[in-house]
Amino acid sequence: MRYEGTVYRPPSEARSLIIQVTIGCSHNTCTFCTMYKDKKFRIRSKEEIFMDLDEMSSAYGELPLRIFLADGDALVLKTRDLLDILSFIRVKFPFCERVTAYATARDILRKTDEELQALKKEGLSMVYVGAESGDPVILAHVKKDVTVEEMIQAADKLKKCGIQLSLTLISGLGGKERLREHALESARLVSAMKPEYLGFLTLMLEKGAPILEEIQAGQLTLLSPDAVMEEMKLFLTHVDSDGTVFRANHASNYLALKGTLNGDIPAMLAQVEEAEKKQKYKSERYRML
């Protein structure tokens, strides 16, 4: 098994077998992200991928495991190649419970319904999309290179093709300057996309991230824990996405929240208010990734 560079995966894939089908991220310009800045993007050859799968199948082939296709945006691969990889997984890991990957809205929109349905049939059950914000101003500012409309279209397409969506937002991404817009527009985006899963991270500053320079230059004001709570309350009081499994219990979050929208919103709001009242937030030193 040959991993190249640091390998990232969503928190819910902690126990999954990770197979790199790409190295790095084809986009790689988001100003808050340092994950793949040290990697030159390339798609791995099928031979390399098959060799890894073959090797891992001798140890784990009979187990009911999950497989996550890394790195940044596996759906950038040609559908034919992805289908070959998924079908190889079915042969080598007959008890595999699910295969998932990161994807961008544009990767999803580039594929036809027939292609996505074929991928679903061959085992791709869910994709993780980093929306980060529903505010078009923030999206442009952090160089996400995607529109709100494209994200909504991509979610509709996934739904139609039976592939589940796990969406991620980042608390504090608009700083103090766009706190309100970030919360309200993100609530509007989630209400339109209605993902099966929604995860909230909180902005963390990592060395080398371009956004750090903006903060140091005083162009973007980082949110205090109280301001993150204010943003979360605004989001929770405006979102409407019944059935979405909501998680804000990542290492980066000041307060761990989990529940199912919309039913658990009142309980989560009460938790936020309680934390504000008692000033009971995770210490900065525990927000290390």
Ligand code: SF4
């Ligand atoms: S946030 Fe996602 S799309 Fe943006 S650079 Fe990082 S991995 Fe690539």
